[in-house]
Amino acid sequence: MDFSYTETQDMIRDTLSRFLADTYDFDSRSKMIASGTGRDPAIWKALAQDLGMLGASFSEEHGGLGGGYLENALIMEELGKVIAVEPYLQTVVLGGGALKAVGGAVADAVIPEIINGNVIIAFAYAEPQGRYNLANIRTTAKKDGAGYVLNGHKGVVYAAPWATHLLVTARTGGATTDVNGVSLFLIDANAKGIVRRDYPTVDGFQASEIYFENVAIPADALLGDEGVGLPLIERIVDEATVAVCAESCGVTAKLHQGTLEYARQRNQFGQPISRFQVLQHRMVDMFMEVEQSKSMTTMATLKLDLPAAERMAAVSACKAKVSRSAKFVGQSAIQTHGGIGITQELAIGHFFKRATMIENQFGSADHHYERFERLTLAD
Amino acid sequence: MQLEFSPAEIAFQKEVRTFIAENYPQNLRSVQDEGHDLSKEDFLSWHRILAKKGWIAPAWPVEYGGTGWTATERFIWSEELAAADCVGTMPFGLSMVGPVIYTFGTPEQKAKFLPGILSGDDWWCQGYSEPGAGSDLASLRTKAVRDGDHYVVNGQKTWTTMAQHADWGFFLVRTDPDAKAQEGISFLLIDMKSPGVTVRPIITLGGEHEVNEVWLEDVRVPVANRVYEENKGWTCAKFLLAHERTGIAAVARSKRGVEKIKAIARTEQDGDRPLIANPFFKRKISELEIDLTALEFTELRSLAGEAAGKGPGPESSLLKIKGSEIQQRITELALEAVGHYGAPYFRGFGEGDNEHPIGPDYAHRAAPTYFNTRKTTIYGGSNEIQRNIIAKMVLGI
Numbered sequence: 001m002d003f004s005y006t007e008t009q010d011m012i013r014d015t016l017s018r019f020l021a022d023t024y025d026f027d028s029r030s031k032m033i034a035s036g037t038g039r040d041p042a043i044w045k046a047l048a049q050d051l052g053m054l055g056a057s058f059s060e061e062h063g064g065l066g067g068g069y070l071e072n073a074l075i076m077e078e079l080g081k082v083i084a085v086e087p088y089l090q091t092v093v094l095g096g097g098a099l100k101a102v103g104g105a106v107a108d109a110v111i112p113e114i115i116n117g118n119v120i121i122a123f124a125y126a127e128p129q130g131r132y133n134l135a136n137i138r139t140t141a142k143k144d145g146a147g148y149v150l151n152g153h154k155g156v157v158y159a160a161p162w163a164t165h166l167l168v169t170a171r172t173g174g175a176t177t178d179v180n181g182v183s184l185f186l187i188d189a190n191a192k193g194i195v196r197r198d199y200p201t202v203d204g205f206q207a208s209e210i211y212f213e214n215v216a217i218p219a220d221a222l223l224g225d226e227g228v229g230l231p232l233i234e235r236i237v238d239e240a241t242v243a244v245c246a247e248s249c250g251v252t253a254k255l256h257q258g259t260l261e262y263a264r265q266r267n268q269f270g271q272p273i274s275r276f277q278v279l280q281h282r283m284v285d286m287f288m289e290v291e292q293s294k295s296m297t298t299m300a301t302l303k304l305d306l307p308a309a310e311r312m313a314a315v316s317a318c319k320a321k322v323s324r325s326a327k328f329v330g331q332s333a334i335q336t337h338g339g340i341g342i343t344q345e346l347a348i349g350h351f352f353k354r355a356t357m358i359e360n361q362f363g364s365a366d367h368h369y370e371r372f373e374r375l376t377l378a379d
Numbered sequence: 380m381q382l383e384f385s386p387a388e389i390a391f392q393k394e395v396r397t398f399i400a401e402n403y404p405q406n407l408r409s410v411q412d413e414g415h416d417l418s419k420e421d422f423l424s425w426h427r428i429l430a431k432k433g434w435i436a437p438a439w440p441v442e443y444g445g446t447g448w449t450a451t452e453r454f455i456w457s458e459e460l461a462a463a464d465c466v467g468t469m470p471f472g473l474s475m476v477g478p479v480i481y482t483f484g485t486p487e488q489k490a491k492f493l494p495g496i497l498s499g500d501d502w503w504c505q506g507y508s509e510p511g512a513g514s515d516l517a518s519l520r521t522k523a524v525r526d527g528d529h530y531v532v533n534g535q536k537t538w539t540t541m542a543q544h545a546d547w548g549f550f551l552v553r554t555d556p557d558a559k560a561q562e563g564i565s566f567l568l569i570d571m572k573s574p575g576v577t578v579r580p581i582i583t584l585g586g587e588h589e590v591n592e593v594w595l596e597d598v599r600v601p602v603a604n605r606v607y608e609e610n611k612g613w614t615c616a617k618f619l620l621a622h623e624r625t626g627i628a629a630v631a632r633s634k635r636g637v638e639k640i641k642a643i644a645r646t647e648q649d650g651d652r653p654l655i656a657n658p659f660f661k662r663k664i665s666e667l668e669i670d671l672t673a674l675e676f677t678e679l680r681s682l683a684g685e686a687a688g689k690g691p692g693p694e695s696s697l698l699k700i701k702g703s704e705i706q707q708r709i710t711e712l713a714l715e716a717v718g719h720y721g722a723p724y725f726r727g728f729g730e731g732d733n734e735h736p737i738g739p740d741y742a743h744r745a746a747p748t749y750f751n752t753r754k755t756t757i758y759g760g761s762n763e764i765q766r767n768i769i770a771k772m773v774l775g776i
Binding site for chain 2: 070283284288292294296303317320373
């Protein structure tokens with residue numbers, strides 16, 4: 001048992017932290033979000049080519065640094081500290097995760113392009129009726145000659161307006177919630193018949209509703225085997241869930257730190273409000289939630305390679321705890337700031353918005369408590 | 380970073396597990412299973428076995444009798460002890476005064492006191508709280524006046540756990556009445572058989588005799604029994620409190636507690652289903668279990684920090700707060716789980732009494748344990764005081 005980071009991991013954290021401090025202050029972020037595309041593509045290029053950051057979790061054979069889950073967690077935590085609106089989760093964690101899992105020619109072709117910053121992937125999995133059930137899929141991929149034809153509607157696809165590729169879950173067989181008959185495809189985001197309705201999200205990203213209207217896709221777009229894609233999808237979503245928890249550690253650490261700084265300089269009743277014990281204890285409770293989120297994220301990151309049932313229980317335990325912590329820390333930060341906390345003017349409110357979206361991303365606390373119970377608390 | 384134990388750690392785990400299985404006293408096991416209060420001899424029987432083996436003080440430096448185990452090995456050891464449901468060893472000597480003596484004591488004090496702590500020949504108690512000094516410990520008034528090479532001690536201590544069995548006590552006393560609160564306090568080791576020491580029981584809500592009042596009337600204590608400098612006893616007290624908090628998370632024992640609740644909830648019927656199938660009860664168990672995992676990994680991160688040279692710092696208050704809350708939630712759920720049979724008051728078997736007590740075995744001590752465990756958020760610095768410590772020492776507010 002060992003809980004220390006390697007020198008390389010420390011270096012990744014320090015390098016990224018310095019870069020983001022220079023490029024991702026609150027004003028710069030606000031300008032990116034307000035710009036036409038909602039992001040600054042130069043940042044992604046720099047992450048890829050100047051810092052080598054997008055290769056941190058890929059093997060050396062693919063041109064990466066040879067890392068994995070821990071590197072993803074480190075990077076997501078740093079991105080969370082500046083509430084970065086970069087598509088790292090979608091491209092590297094989800095897209096890269098799927099490609100690493102299936103390997104072969106498609107991985108050899110696409111992973112180096114991810115590392116170079118030329119490929120951006122969006123994960124089109126959610127559907128309006130599906131809530132958090134990954135098998136609840138109406139989108140169909142019908143066999144057509146050598147390839148498939150896609151039809152259906154995917155909702156709230158983060159990063160889709162920026163994407164070069166879409167990672168799509170679709171039914172190649174079975175009824176809407178069947179475990180069997182689910183397949184995973186990596187397709188060209190600009191394929192004919194894809195209709196997008198783009199919009200900003202409340203937490204600063206760009207997303208789309210995506211309608212597939214008889215989209216013809218080639219046979220080699222299929223990742224893994226046809227009809228048995230659910231375990232792979234569950235696995236990459238678990239990896240992404242833990243990555244989002246790591247991001248939440250960064251977001252909530254900043255919510256806590258910002259609240260402390262504010263309470264020290266805000267005077268009421270002739271003294272800084274940080275002197276009031278009721279606020280001190282609230283800030284201690286925030287501290288404890290942040291620390292426990294870090295502990296749970298470490299735990300789940302280290303268990304991502306365990307057999308599916310153990311992995312899922314660990315990930316759900318982590319997300320259930322982190323979701324609740326994100327809510328508590330976010331709400332407490334706003335309450336301690338008072339009126340200024342509910343304006344757009346301070347960064348704190350924007351951290352709160354991201355923390356709030358993290359709560360339900362890949363499943364609410366309730367969803368994950370229930371999955372944990374199903375796996376560990378049989379009658 | 381990795382979670383798996385190394386081959387050496389797995390071998391260690393096997394060694395300690397085998398040792399416990401082969402050496403844990405069987406009669407002690409049955410006393411525990413039937414829900415009796417443990418006697419001094421019950422506690423000491425296991426203590427002496429560990430002392431003989433050289434495993435009684437894993438956290439101590441090797442030169443004073445420690446085992447030299449790594450943080451991971453100590454973690455494995457505590458997990459195995461809890462998994463086998465072993466009684467704990469009394470903390471007052473091993474975790475409290477022992478580390479103070481080997482850190483601050485003179486060579487003579489080390490030679491005189493450490494062997495008795497390790498062997499179990501000396502049973503220790505802690506003389507800190509007073510009727511007027513609880514959370515505000517530094518307002519204590521028990522005073523020690525110098526008289527040649529002795530102090531004459533007068534005052535009253537309270538909540539003195541297991542003082543009824545104690546051979547020795549470590550006491551905070553005021554040696555300079557004019558100094559500010561924390562200054563002017565000294566750390567004295569007092570022979571509990573000294574003339575003028577009176578121990579009176581306090582019976583707590585579960586019916587147990589754990590704590591006592593200790594009255595000190597003109598008790599003569601050799602100056603040689605003062606640890607560290609006169610009026611600098613607060614340094615020892617603070618050191619001791621930080622030490623006390625590290626073990627206080629009680630993760631391994633709480634894991635065992637959660638398992639016991641699950642077993643009860645699988646046995647107890649709730650209508651036409653076992654209690655564990657009740658979604659509300661099930662949710663309380665899962666919340667408890669997940670919070671316990673968060674505590675466990677917080678402790679592991681803290682141990683890793685310790686191994687890297689960062690001693691137990693003020694963040695160990697977090698372990699105390701969360702650990703004590705979880706201990707309470709376990710007893711609360713156990714009492715809820717046993718239903719009707721939480722009510723009968725079981726006082727243990729009388730001499731020669733063969734009649735089975737009322738209700739299932741697991742219910743006998745549910746209520747007394749629940750009542751008793753309210754102490755965990757109060758002792759060792761109440762959880763409110765722990766929050767003050769984090770606010771001041773970690774957050775800097």
